[in-house]
Amino acid sequence: MNTTINGVNYYYEWLSAYEPNRPTLVCFHGFTGTSQTFSPVFQKERELNILAIDLIGHGRTDCYVHPYRYQMECLCQDVALLTERLGIFEFSLLGYSMGARAALGFACLFPQKVRHLILESGSPGLKGQTERMMRKRSDEQLAGFIMSHPIETFVEKWENLPLFESQKRVSHKVQQTLRKERLSQRGFGLACSLWFMGTGVQPDFWQELAKVKATTLLIVGELDVKFQQIAKKMQEMQPDFSIEIVNDTGHCIHLEKPQVFETIVVSFVCS
Known part of the structure; x- marks a missing residue:
C-alpha cells in the first residue's frame, strides 16, 4: 500500500x-533492504499487528525527491505522520x-509514541569528530561508487563485505531472495x-540514551563482535537496556535465524 507524506510516496x-x-x-529494514526482509520472520499468527515500511530511497518508496528529505529527522517526522x-x-x-539507527532517532524525537524499542545490530552513531569525518568520507566514496557503477557491481561489492560473511551460510534460496532485494534498489x-x-x-x-523512555532490547549476533561491543557500551550509558546475544549468527540475525529472532521479539513486545 502507498500513501504520500510531505510529498514523498511511502510504501508500507x-x-x-x-x-x-x-x-x-513497526519494522525498519537496513541499508539495501526493503519491508520484505521481515516477511520470513513474522509468518505465525500472533497477538500483534506487524507493519513494515520501505524507508525513503529504498524499495517501492520514492527516491527521486529533494536530497534533504533523506535526513533522519525528516524520515522520523514522516513515519510519525x-x-x-x-x-x-x-x-x-x-x-x-x-x-536501528533510524528507530533510535525516532524514539528520541517521539518518545511518547514508542512503547518498546528493539534495535538489531544498531548504533547510536559516532562520538568523536575525527571518527565522524572519516566515516562521512567513507560513505561519500561508497555513494560515488554506487552512482558511477551498475547496481549489480555494487551489490557484488556489498555482499562480500566481512560484515556479511556469516550470511553465506544461509540456504541458497534465502541468499537469492536477498540478492534480488538488493538488486531491486535504485542507485540514487x-x-x-x-x-x-x-x-x-x-x-x-x-548522550540521548539515558533519556530513552521505551523499554529497550538490543539484539546482536554472537559472531558480530563490533556490534556486541557497541551494545555493551550502550547498556553502560543506559543500564535499563537489555541485551540478547544470539548464538552462531552475525550482523543480520533476522535473516540467519528468523524463528529464533521472531520468538525473541514477540516475547519481548508481549511480555
Missing part, C-alpha cells in the same frame, strides 16, 4: 492481518542496522541514504 505493508484492538510493531494516518499513535518499534536512493542519513552524518545519540 501489513505483514499480519490488522486488528485495531491489538498492539502494533504515516502511523498517525493509519490510526496508530503508540507502538513498538523494531529496526535493523540502518533501520542508496547514494542519498549514505550522503544524508549515513553513520557519518547522522546525529550523535549517545
Whole structure:
C-alpha cells in the first residue's frame, strides 16, 4: 500500500492481518533492504499487528525527491505522520542496522509514541569528530561508487563485505531472495541514504540514551563482535537496556535465524 507524506510516496505493508484492538510493531529494514526482509520472520499468527515500511530511497518508496528529505529527522517526522494516518499513535518499534539507527532517532524525537524499542545490530552513531569525518568520507566514496557503477557491481561489492560473511551460510534460496532485494534498489536512493542519513552524518545519540523512555532490547549476533561491543557500551550509558546475544549468527540475525529472532521479539513486545 502507498500513501504520500510531505510529498514523498511511502510504501508500507501489513505483514499480519490488522486488528485495531491489538498492539502494533513497526519494522525498519537496513541499508539495501526493503519491508520484505521481515516477511520470513513474522509468518505465525500472533497477538500483534506487524507493519513494515520501505524507508525513503529504498524499495517501492520514492527516491527521486529533494536530497534533504533523506535526513533522519525528516524520515522520523514522516513515519510519525504515516502511523498517525493509519490510526496508530503508540507502538513498538523494531529496526535493523540502518533501520536501528533510524528507530533510535525516532524514539528520541517521539518518545511518547514508542512503547518498546528493539534495535538489531544498531548504533547510536559516532562520538568523536575525527571518527565522524572519516566515516562521512567513507560513505561519500561508497555513494560515488554506487552512482558511477551498475547496481549489480555494487551489490557484488556489498555482499562480500566481512560484515556479511556469516550470511553465506544461509540456504541458497534465502541468499537469492536477498540478492534480488538488493538488486531491486535504485542507485540514487542508496547514494542519498549514505550522503544524508549515513553513520557519518547522522546525529550523535549517545548522550540521548539515558533519556530513552521505551523499554529497550538490543539484539546482536554472537559472531558480530563490533556490534556486541557497541551494545555493551550502550547498556553502560543506559543500564535499563537489555541485551540478547544470539548464538552462531552475525550482523543480520533476522535473516540467519528468523524463528529464533521472531520468538525473541514477540516475547519481548508481549511480555
